[in-house]
Structures are given as C-alpha cells and as structure tokens.
Amino acid sequence: xxxxxxxxxxxxxxxxxxxxxxxxxxxxxxxxxxxxxxxxxxxxxxxxxxxxxxxxxxxxxxxxxxxxxxxxxxxxxxxxxxxxxxxxxxxxxxxxxxxxxxxxxxxxxxxxxxxxxxxxxxxxxxxxxxxxxxxxxxxxxxxxxxxxxxxxxxxxxxxxxxxxxxxxxxxxxxxxxxxxxxxxxxxxxxxxxxxxxxxxxxxxxxxxxxxxxxxxxxxxxxxxxxxxxxxxxxxxxxxxxxxxxxxxxxxxxxxxxxxxxxxxxxxxxxxxxxxxxxxxxxxxxxxxxxxxxxxxxxxxxxxx
Amino acid sequence: xxxxxxxxxxxxxxxxxxxxxxxxxxxxxxxxxxxxxxxxxxxxxxxxxxxxxxxxxxxxxxxxxxxxxxxxxxxxxxxxxxxxxxxxxxxxxxxxxxxxxxxxxxxxxxxxxxxxxxxxxxxxxxxxxxxxxxxxxxxxxxxxxxxxxxxxxxxxxxxxxxxxxxxxxxxxxxxxxxxxxxxxxxxxxxxxxxxxxxxxxxxxxxxxxxxxxxxxxxxxxxxxxxxxxxxxxxxxxxxxxxxxxxxxxxxxxxxxxxxxxxxxxxxxxxxxxxxxxxxxxxxxxxxxxxxxxxxxxxxxxxxxxxxxxxxxxxxxxxxxxxxxxxxxxxxxxxxxxxxxxxxxxxxxxxxxxxxxxxxxxxxxxxxxxxxxxxxxxxxxxxxxxxxxxxxxxxxxxxxxxxxxxxxxxxxxxxxxxxxxxxx
Numbered sequence: 185x186x187x188x189x190x191x192x193x194x195x196x197x198x199x200x201x202x203x204x205x206x207x208x209x210x211x212x213x214x215x216x217x218x219x220x221x222x223x224x225x226x227x228x229x230x231x232x233x234x235x236x237x238x239x240x241x242x243x244x245x246x247x248x249x250x251x252x253x254x255x256x257x258x259x260x261x262x263x264x265x266x267x268x269x270x271x272x273x274x275x276x277x278x279x280x281x282x283x284x285x286x287x288x289x290x291x292x293x294x295x296x297x298x299x300x301x302x303x304x305x306x307x308x309x310x311x312x313x314x315x316x317x318x319x320x321x322x323x324x325x326x327x328x329x330x331x332x333x334x335x336x337x338x339x340x341x342x343x344x345x346x347x348x349x350x351x352x353x354x355x356x357x358x359x360x361x362x363x364x365x366x367x368x369x370x371x372x373x374x375x376x377x378x379x380x381x382x383x384x385x386x387x388x389x390x391x392x393x394x395x396x397x398x399x400x401x402x403x404x405x406x407x408x409x410x411x412x413x414x415x416x417x418x419x420x421x422x423x424x425x426x427x428x429x430x431x432x433x434x435x436x437x438x439x440x441x442x443x444x445x446x447x448x449x450x451x452x453x454x455x456x457x458x459x460x461x462x463x464x465x466x467x468x469x470x471x472x473x474x475x476x477x478x479x480x481x482x483x484x485x486x487x488x
Numbered sequence: 489x490x491x492x493x494x495x496x497x498x499x500x501x502x503x504x505x506x507x508x509x510x511x512x513x514x515x516x517x518x519x520x521x522x523x524x525x526x527x528x529x530x531x532x533x534x535x536x537x538x539x540x541x542x543x544x545x546x547x548x549x550x551x552x553x554x555x556x557x558x559x560x561x562x563x564x565x566x567x568x569x570x571x572x573x574x575x576x577x578x579x580x581x582x583x584x585x586x587x588x589x590x591x592x593x594x595x596x597x598x599x600x601x602x603x604x605x606x607x608x609x610x611x612x613x614x615x616x617x618x619x620x621x622x623x624x625x626x627x628x629x630x631x632x633x634x635x636x637x638x639x640x641x642x643x644x645x646x647x648x649x650x651x652x653x654x655x656x657x658x659x660x661x662x663x664x665x666x667x668x669x670x671x672x673x674x675x676x677x678x679x680x681x682x683x684x685x686x687x688x689x690x691x692x693x694x695x696x697x698x699x700x701x702x703x704x705x706x707x708x709x710x711x712x713x714x715x716x717x718x719x720x721x722x723x724x725x726x727x728x729x730x731x732x733x734x735x736x737x738x739x740x741x742x743x744x745x746x747x748x749x750x751x752x753x754x755x756x757x758x759x760x761x762x763x764x765x766x767x768x769x770x771x772x773x774x775x776x777x778x779x780x781x782x783x784x785x786x787x788x789x790x791x792x793x794x795x796x797x798x799x800x801x802x803x804x805x806x807x808x809x810x811x812x813x814x815x816x817x818x819x820x821x822x823x824x825x826x827x828x829x830x831x832x833x834x835x836x837x838x839x840x841x842x843x844x845x846x847x848x849x850x851x852x853x854x855x856x857x858x859x860x861x862x863x864x865x866x867x868x869x870x871x872x873x874x875x876x877x878x879x880x881x882x883x884x885x886x887x888x889x890x891x892x893x894x895x896x897x898x899x900x901x902x903x904x905x906x907x908x909x910x911x
Contacts, residue, residue: 191746191778192709195501195580204770204782205741208723212795212836236770237782240735241727324571331570350568351904352594352819354601356741357833357895361902375582377573383496455493 204237206372213360217317221247223259224435226321246273253280254437262393277309307343317368341365409442505599507623508609517678524685593867594819600630628666643677717745717801720835737784743890746778762787796837798881814908824864831897847871885909
C-alpha cells in the first residue's frame with residue numbers, strides 16, 4: 185500500500201474492530217464465557233467476529249443454544265453444520281427438559297409461546313455449565329430497553345438486570361469484575377444496526393440459514409401477521425393454512441416469528457428490501473407485542 | 489453490487505453526544521434528526537402516536553422515541569444514557585443521548601467519553617445557564633474535539649438575529665476558558681425543524697449550515713492520533729496446532745499510530761526492542777495497520793509479553809510511572825476516600841492504586857478551583873494524585889484519549905466509581 189493511503193476506516197470496519205476488541209476482552213476477563221447461539225443472523229455474525237478475533241486460534245469458548253423445542257428445522261441443521269465445520273463445542277439448554285422436570289409450566293391457548301420459559305432454561309444452563317459471561321448478539325437499535333444496555337452488563341446472583349443501577353461504561357474500559365455467583369452478559373455488536381449486519385454479511389460472504397431467503401412455505405395469517413404453519417401452533421377455527429412465497433426477517437421460535445411476504449432471494453435483494461421497508465425487525469415478533477415494556481420486563485428477569 | 493450497498497461500504501462513523509435539560513428540547517431535536525432522516529420506522533411511529541394520545545396532549549411527542557425505560561416514561565425524564573443510530577448516505581451516526589439533570593453528570597461523562605462531537609442545547613429565551621457551562625466544561629474535559637451549540641426555540645424569540653448573537657457572544661466568551669478545538673453555533677427550532685435537516689426560511693440572516701449538513705461534513709479523520717504508536721496487548725494468541733506450531737501473536741486494538749511489518753518496536757515494561765514480523769487482520773495478512781484496527785502482531789524475537797504490556801514505537805515512548813495525576817469525575821454515591829485503595833483499569837492493564845492527595849475540587853459552574861473544599865462526592869470533579877501498584881505506560885489525555893484515560897473500581901462492590909483523565 186502506498187504512502188498516500190488515507191488511513192481511514194469505513195464505518196463497518198470500525199464496528200468490526202470494536203466488536204473484536206470486546207470479544208477479546210471477554211476472553212481475557214472471564215474464565216468460562218459462552219456465546220449464545222440461536223442460529224439467527226446476529227449470533228452468526230458474532231461467531232464470525234469471534235473467529236476473526238482469535239485467528240489463527242480456534243474460538244476459545246463454546247456456543248450455548250437455548251433450545252425451545254419450537255425451532256425451525258432449518259435452524260438446527262444450520263447450527264449442527266456450523267459446529268461440525270469449525271470444531272467448536274456446543275452446549276444445549278432444553279426448554280422441553282425444564283417443562284418435563286416441572287420447573288416451568290407451558291402456556292396454553294392460541295398465543296402460547298415458550299419465549300418467556302427460555303429465561304429459566306438459560307439461567308439454569310449458565311449455572312450448570314458454570315458460565316461467567318454469556319455473549320449475546322443483541323443490538324441497541326432493536327428495542328428501546330436494549331438502547332440502554334451496557335456492552336458489559338452485570339447480572340446479580342438471580343440473573344437479574346437492574347437497568348436503573350447500571351455501571352457507567354467509559355471509553356473502551358470494560359469492567360467485568362463480579363462476586364461469586366454473579367455473571368455478565370456481553371454484547372459485542374451493541375452498536376450495529378440491522379442494515380450494518382446485512383451489509384457485513386454481504387461484505388464478508390457469511391453463510392446464513394435458508395429461512396432468510398424467499399421460499400415457498402405453508403403459512404397462515406393471524407392478526408395481520410403471517411406465521412409458518414407448524415405442529416407448535418394451534419389454529420383458530422377460521423384460520424386456514426395456505427402456500428406462499430415468504431422469508432423471515434428474524435429467526436426465533438416458530439411460534440413467535442412472523443414471516444414477510446417477500447421475493448428477496450439474494451443478499452443484495454434483502455438489503456434493498458431492508459433499505460425500503462418501513463417497519464422494524466421486531467414488528468413481526470409476537471413476543472414484543474404484549475406490552476410497551478415487554479422487553480424491559482423480560483430482560484430484568486434474565487432474558488437475553 | 490446494488491447502489492444501496494456501494495454507498496454503504498464507503499461511509500464513516502461519527503459518534504456524538506447530546507446534552508441539555510428536558511426543557512431545552514433535546515429529545516425533540518433527536519426525534520427530529522431521526523424522523524427527518526427516515527430512521528424511524530412506521531411501527532415505532534405508531535407506538536409514539538399511541539403513547540402521545542394516551543397522554544392526551546394532542547401533539548405528537550417525538551421525545552417518546554428516546555425514553556426507553558418504564559420509569560422514564562412514567563416520570564417524563566431520561567435516567568440513563570441511551571444510544572441511538574441513524575445513517576445518511578454519507579455517514580453513520582451513533583448518538584449517546586444523555587440526561588442533563590445535575591444528578592446525572594455521570595451519564596454525561598459516560599456518553600462524552602467516546603464522542604467526537606457534542607451538541608449542547610441552549611434555550612434562545614434563557615441564554616447561557618449554569619447547566620450550559622457544565623455541559624461545555626465536561627465536553628472540553630472529556631476531550632471532545634468538536635462542539636456545536638444549538639440555540640434552540642428560535643421560533644419563540646421571533647427568529648431574532650440579535651437574540652442569537654447575544655447568546656453566541658456569551659458562549660464564545662465562556663468557551664475561551666476551555667480547550668475545545670472547534671466551536672460551532674447554529675440557530676434552530678427543533679420543534680419546527682428550522683436549520684435541523686432543512687434550511688430555515690425564517691432566518692435569512694443566518695449564513696451558516698444546517699445541523700445535519702455539519703454532522704455529515706465535519707472533518708473527523710484528523711481527530712485520531714496517527715503520530716504516536718501505541719498498541720496495548722490485550723490477549724496472547726497461541727494456537728499450538730500443527731499448522732501454526734510456533735505461532736505466538738499479540739492481539740489488541742491499535743490505540744494510536746501506524747504499525748508496519750519490518751519496523752522496530754519497543755515492548756514495555758520490559759524495554760526489549762524487536763521488529764514486527766507479521767500483522768494479521770482476522771485471517772488476512774497485512775503490511776501495515778493503523779488505529780483503531782483490531783489486529784494480531786508477531787515479533788521477530790522471543791520476548792515475554794502478556795496482557796497489559798504496551799508495544800510502542802521506539803523513538804516516541806509513552807510516559808511510564810506510578811505517580812499519576814488525573815482529573816477525576818466521581819460517579820458513585822459513596823464519596824472518594826482520601827487515602828483509600830481502589831482497583832484501576834488503564835488500557836488493558838489492571839492495577840491497584842491509593843489516593844495520595846486531592847489537589848482541588850472544580851466548581852463546574854464557574855470553573856473555579858476550590859482548594860479548601862476537597863470532598864469529592866457523586867458528580868464532583870477534582871484533581872487527584874494516585875499512586876499505582878505497578879507502573880502505567882500512559883500519555884496525557886489531551887494527546888491520546890485511549891492511553892490517557894483510566895477508571896477506578898470499588899474493590900468491595902466492584903462498581904465503577906470514577907473516570908480519570910491523566911494530566
């Protein structure tokens with residue numbers, strides 16, 4: 185490179201650099217971190233960043249998947265392929281197991297969701313695996329309670345988040361000190377937006393599950409949202425499944441993730457769609473529609 | 489490649505902070521920036537409309553976009569730093585939106601620590617107030633290179649040129665006591681949108697730019713220190729695989745300067761010199777790397793290096809010492825204990841320190857030094873002498889915000905209790 189080089193990083197490279205720094209801080213400050221892996225694009229980007237941060241070493245922490253039992257088959261297949269390809273350890277916390285053991289009670293009715301039940305399973309997985317820092321792919325632009333989240337976020341011995349009493353976080357000096365029994369959540373892509381994530385996936389040619397691309401699927405409509413028809417959703421008498429070309433903008437449980445009517449079948453087309461769309465990603469998430477502070481309430485109890 | 493993507497890959501990043509009281513219209517300004525740059529989505533807008541009508545004041549309350557926590561909405565105040573994001577075709581912006589109440593100075597300091605630019609709101613009817621000087625002082629203390637005073641609510645003073653200039657003179661006079669490289673003044677009405685994104689037709693006498701134009705075009709590449717070379721070692725990478733058998737790399741984020749393969753470097757605290765053998769950016773090798781890139785470096789010689797060490801250029805070393813003088817912002821309910829011991833974080837180095845002396849406390853409203861009042865409590869700022877257990881390799885904060893900053897941690901509660909700028 186010549187001496188006339190401008191020595192300026194583009195914003196995506198600056199974000200990448202910041203995220204790599206955060207991931208290395210986690211590895212340096214904690215004894216047993218784990219990367220929360222849902223098979224969604226944000227956790228896939230986090231894993232990609234971790235591979236870059238520690239290259240040529242392997243990613244020095246396991247993946248932790250909180251399996252609700254209501255996953256899309258494509259997500260699980262993708263997860264297992266990724267784990268095999270990069271030789272990384274996979275830990276699974278099972279919501280079904282928590283239900284079977286009577287630790288949580290399954291919701292019933294048409295709007296039954298295992299979303300809230302994940303909290304218990306997650307905290308239990310953190311405890312049994314002695315994880316002292318759970319790395320998550322949450323972004324501050326997703327939701328207004330998340331906009332107030334720290335990069336290194338303290339959790340008390342009950343796994344609770346206290347939003348009004350967070351540690352100040354200055355410069356890039358992250359304070360991961362804690363008492364025995366407490367743990368941390370770390371969010372390396374806090375400062376990324378949905379668009380940043382998609383552009384980065386394109387730039388780095390990162391593989392993502394096929395669910396994100398337009399495909400034909402049996403769906404049904406409820407309250408204006410299109411859902412995949414699955415054994416996990418009980419149809420109301422007037423709801424009839426039908427075939428449609430859809431894709432998913434986020435990937436969560438089959439019981440709470442809405443699909444979008446979309447022909448976008450390449451990353452470029454998805455980016456065009458995201459650029460012109462007028463609703464947020466979480467607009468199609470039933471778990472956030474429950475109340476204005478739905479996310480804040482779940483986070484306080486220990487949600488991602 | 490689509491047009492959306494092409495432009496996106498050539499944008500840079502501007503982090504800015506906004507300070508001002510509830511009444512100054514700060515939330516309205518941010519709402520306006522987000523709204524007019526189309527960073528607000530329909531479902532967010534619907535939520536604001538729902539909440540606005542619930543309050544029954546008829547008008548659309550853009551400030552509801554930025555108040556995230558239940559308690560904040562209930563009390564109509566901002567409690568904590570909130571981060572907001574928007575982008576224009578030229579730049580991506582990260583806003584650290586900080587509350588302006590006296591008791592929340594700690595949030596302002598937090599938001600300011602990573603900002604390149606500060607927007608300080610002033611009410612055109614009231615002019616410079618105590619909080620204005622406080623905000624300006626904190627921006628200056630935290631080394632924010634660009635400050636923009638937005639004289640807001642111009643619509644309420646009939647867009648009067650004289651009112652604007654009177655306040656501008658006041659602010660210029662005060663700011664001469666501060667160390668701010670770049671000062672800007674813009675007359676706006678956040679509520680009506682004058683000079684925020686669109687040029688005002690009500691103030692023909694104003695020849696300057698809109699706030700958005702300034703945010704998009706202000707030169708920030710020169711804010712980084714590319715002269716000193718500073719690389720704090722964060723993590724040692726030893727794959728111990730067949731392919732990378734003897735690989736021993738030092739991972740970190742470059743704090744300042746440009747590092748090139750083949751150039752000599754000095755390792756601190758050991759003092760050994762070596763040359764850079766290779767630089768890795770992710771899985772790609774590079775001939776050079778610069779701040780703020782996260783890289784892995786290998787050196788030609790086998791030197792014992794671990795986390796907390798500093799790799800530096802050879803002809804321009806950081807200062808090294810255990811007697812550190814700082815401007816300290818106190819962030820905790822429990823006041824600073826003279827003679828007390830605290831854990832300390834500086835670059836990637838962990839140490840402990842003892843508070844040797846409080847030289848003075850600052851009156852942040854008048855900028856006077858209070859030499860007789862040395863009690864440093866929540867939200868106070870003072871000059872303090874710390875003695876550290878191990879030497880720190882540092883630069884003055886005014887020269888390098890990364891190697892010149894530190895935090896103190898209470899060893900009993902593990903809370904971050906203070907932010908320090910080395911002077």
